[in-house]
Amino acid sequence: MSVRRTLKQALAALTSPGWSHVHTDPEQLHRVLAEQTTAANRAAADHATGAAQLNVDELHVQPGLLEVRRSVLADVHYLEGLLIGARHRGLDAGLIERLTAAVDTGHELTVLLADAARTTITAQGTS
Incomplete structure (x- = not known):
């Protein structure tokens, strides 16, 4: 797999919260950071389950x-x-x-x- 992002990954990044916008309001930026953390934490449970089974x-x-x-x-x-x-x-x-x-x-x-x-x-x- 190439180091470059796939088209699908690039499009997903552009539509992800916080990627395509500049935030000047600290509260808005805080919300984006919190959303990123929440999404990563949700995915972490799946990663842990998969890793326990596969590794x-x-x-x-x-x-x-x-x-x-x-x-x-x-x-x-x-x-x-x-x-x-x-x-x-x-x-x-x-x-x-x-x-x-x-x-x-x-x-x-x-x-x-x-x-x-x-x-x-x-x-x-x-x-």
């Missing part, structure tokens, strides 16, 4: 780790673009600081996910 050994965990890492890498590169643009335009220092932290954390997450994926092979070899 019977270390190698079964590996494809999920690789998929999440691919997705995080794409998101981190997108965040880097936002950061570069914010710096170039001389936007608010607080925004730049938080974007920098998000990019750094994203890179750390990709390293942790790669390490976890490598562990699936090592753990399998020692079982």
